[in-house]
Amino acid sequence: MAIEIEQPTVGLSKVAVSETHGEDSPYFAGWKAYDEDPYDESENPSGVIQMGLAENQVSFDLLEEYLEKHSEASTWGKGAPGFREHALFQDYHGLKSFRQAIASFMEQIRGGRAKFDPDRVVLTAGATAANELLTFILADPGDALLVPTPYYPGFDRDLRWRTGVKIVPIHCDSSNNFQVTPQALEAAFKDAEVMNIKVRGVLITNPSNPLGATIQRSVLEEILDFVTRKNIHLVSDEIYSGSAFSSSEFVSIAEILEARGYKDSERVHIVYSLSKDLGLPGFRVGTIYSYNDKVVTTARRMSSFTLISSQTQHLLASMLSDQEFTKNYIKINRERLRKRYEMIIEGLRNAGIECLKGNAGLFCWMNLSPLLKTQTREGELTLWKSIIRDLKLNISPGSSCHCSEPGWFRVCFANMSEQTLEVALKRIHNFMDQRKTETN
Amino acid sequence: MVFKLNNQLLSKIATGNGHGEDSPYFDGWKAYDEDPYHPTKNPKGVIQMGLAENQLCFDLIQEWLKNNPKASICTPEGAEEFRDIAIFQDYHGLPEFRNAVAKFMAKGRGNRVTFDPDRIVMSGGATGAHEMVAFCLADPGDAFLVPTPYYPGFDRDLRWRTGVQLIPVECESSNQFKVTRKALEDAYDTAQLDNIRVKGLLITNPSNPLGTILDRETLKSIVSFVNEKNIHLVCDEIYAATVFSQPDFVSISEIIEEEVECNLDLIHIVYSLSKDMGFPGFRVGIIYSYNDAVVSCARKMSSFGLVSSQTQHLIASMLSDDEFVEKFIMQNKKRLATRYSSFTNGLAQVGIKCLKTSNAGLFVWMDLRRLLKEQTIEGEIALWRVIINNVKLNVSPGSSFRCTEPGWFRVCFANMDDQTMEVALSRIKTFILKNKEAKMSVKKLCWQGSLKLSFSSRIYDEIISPHSPIPHSPLVRART
Secondary structure (H helix, E strand, O other), X not given: OOEOOOOOOOOOOHHHHOOOOOOOOHHHHHHHHHHHOEOEOOOEOXXXXXXXXXXXXXXXXXXXXXXXXXXXHHOOOOOOOOHHHHHHOOOOOXXXXXXXXXXXXXXXXXXXXXXXXXXXXXEEOHHHHHHHHHHHHHOOOOOEEXXXXXXXXXXXXXXXXXXXXXXXXXOOOHHHOOOOOHHHHHHHHHHHHHOOOOEEEEEEEOOOOOOOOOOOHHHHHHHHHHHHHHOOEEEEEOOOHHHEOOHHHOOOHHHHHHHOOOOOHHHEEEEEEOOOOOOOHHHOOEEEEEOOHHHHHHHHHHHHHHOOOHHHHHHHHHHHOOHHHHHHHHHHHHHHHHHHHHHHHHHHHHOOOEEOOOOEOOEEEEEOHHHOOOOOHHHHHHHHHHHHHHHXXXXXXXXXXXXXXXXXXXXXXXXXXXXXXXXXXXXXXHHHHHHHHHHO | OOXXXXXXXXXXXXXXXXXXXXXXHHHHHHHHHHOEOEOOOEOOOEEXXXXXXXXXXXXXXXXXXXXXXXXXXXXXXXXXXHHHHHHOOOOOOOHHHHHHHHHHHHHHOOOOOOXXXXXXXXXXXXXXXXXHHHHHXXXXXXXXXXXXXXXXXXXXXXXXXXXXXXEEEOOOHHHOOOOOHHHXXXXXXXXXXXXXXXXXXXXXXXXXXXXXXXXHHHHHHHHHXXXXXXXXXXXXXXXXXXXXXXXXXXXXXXXXXXXXXXXXXXXXXXXXXXXXXXXXXXXXXXXXXXXHHHHHHHHHHHHHOOOOHHHHHHHHHHHOOHHHHHHHHHHHHHHHHHHHHHHHXXXXXXXXXXXXXXXXXXXXXXXXXXXXXXXXXXXXXXXXXXXXXXXXXXXXXXXXXXXXXXXXXXXXXXXXXXHHHHHHHHHHHHHHHHHHHHHHHHHHHHHHOOOOOOHHHHHHHHHHOXXXXXXXXXXXXXXX
């Protein structure tokens, strides 16, 4: 055995010791509660129900059915011919058939209203990697990206941790359903200026996480005009595009660009992934679609650090090139998500709780501000802790999403069965009833 | 007014050349891409000998896959696991995956050590692992010491986005390129003089490009060096199971288990399945650290490069099949040994020597110093271009590995079948014999004594172009 010697441990990097990984945020305390006491229909019916995880589990049967019918196409078939080619394939361009399948899938989601060139598709291991990679390419350490609030808490890590880039918030509030306004954009830009920070771009999520709503066409136009005026980049994270409840309500930045004849489009980059729309987060399939050649080339080179397993590329290329399958999947998935959304909205309304009007995503944005003892972040966190402790529901507090108004919560509804959702709604109903009785 | 987006609107990292693709290392690849060898469709094409891939054991894997349909979540037998696997994105990784990898790593080291599955962290291939370790251990401007010659990808993997520097520890052929204490100290002192903070030492064992293993004494000396300087030691052991002949591979994990004073927090291993198993496409990179804080940090960072759960599932299945693994490891070594000896014997027939201490890896370290017209990098690159353009082999020049002695070339032999290897050998033999012939005719002329020209450059003109620049030179007449 090695004789261990006592000496001050040689330091790790500043990146390593920083807390920018974000795991000390309250966002994770709810998860820990769930990990320690997870709900199970039969084994642990009084456990914590996970409503903090934006996963899509409503359409697996469609995928499973596909695999059953097409096992030869998606595996390496009998005797595994083709295995060898895939096992060796580590070209950072990615399987051409896979890129083509992704491009066509993205087109289908947008109802054919935008075209995607497979040669502009860069593959990364998840949108997590895609967002970080783009940040490395578009900004230097100390620079900033402007991000509308409320935003996905993971951005704090993905955009900032190893890149050294900052996030300056674009404040949005409920007075106009949290939409981005030109005033808010200008204000954020000024905030950065005052702090002597160079702004390199704006990053929007459309459909929005956590709002569960698509960005309107007019707002997208304003944002595009703004970044053009300031000569900065625009990253559009569209990972929930296939989860809009109806195809016509989602407008992609790609459509705006197409309408403008792709003028000045080199500043625009789209992030996509199969983790939400297809419900395959484990497979780590992310993409960057850039209208800027240099960004495509550089992103491709950088993707060496985070390539998608060729085994997975092969499986999904097969599945996603089956246009009949994808058309059907997209349609049914949207339907089921809409139904699930309506179910939770109605359940919450019956309990006296209102949500933001949503039309996309795997969650709703719930307004519990009437329940806060004080309209402050502390008030929100106090309420949140009691929801975890007493209702045994892990939901995400708005403050973890940097929402400037306390009292909003993100509640996921697609990562569980209908029965479990019923149980959750019942608990909420009882809780609200109890409060009514207490107040009376 | 049109505001044109230009390069200044991208980051310094993006606009710099830290991606490393401007290196000559890639010119040979381009030559191959434009004219790739094929036994029937393009028998005169360039043979790829610059790619360190292991293609010798796919038949064993294919057989296993046929017999184990459950390992794939796409087969009827395995499909019931599809849902759970598809959702699984926990950065701890599937427990059965980590267990299987830990077992495989132990078997690859003759079961002389065991590995704790909880110290296994995933990454996007060894490429991702190296970058991740650098992010964990060093700040921008800090440096790692790296013995030369070393894998060219390190320049990108350890430096590009991290801002970390690499300082070479120079090794020489006079002692088989061993890593000496003196060379380590010299490199460290150089850094001190330049006011550069050294955070660690990176060794590759077995070595790429040398194909040698580090002996016990050297490893012990390295361990004592890093402890003395209180710097990290990163051991890239991705070729561990490619050691095909004696002496046995000694992993750093074995050294620290022995009676050696060592701060375990300094020791980190990078591993991968790309070379030992031949699965570079699956992007299975592993960081194994004896430092809890590094395990914790790396695990969080692994979010940027997790292994696909589909692949984790397959690998977990395959590598927990003890019988298969043992058979695979043994066959792999056997086939590599056979390929190595066929290749080196063929080379020896025309007087080409390779580093004699090599007993591992997927390549030979070929000594072509005597073929250089000048013992310089330029001389080496000139010879390299001849080999690519005339001999039509993509090999890797030693200078791309920062080798301080010109004339060495890394030549891969495990990424092709037997026939292709024979073709490559015969091209080499032809080239060498032609070269000898040209030299012989020059010797004759030398003896005649009347010409004062530089004959070695004439030889090159003959070999590179069929038309001599001076059509009526005595040299041309002598050859015909």
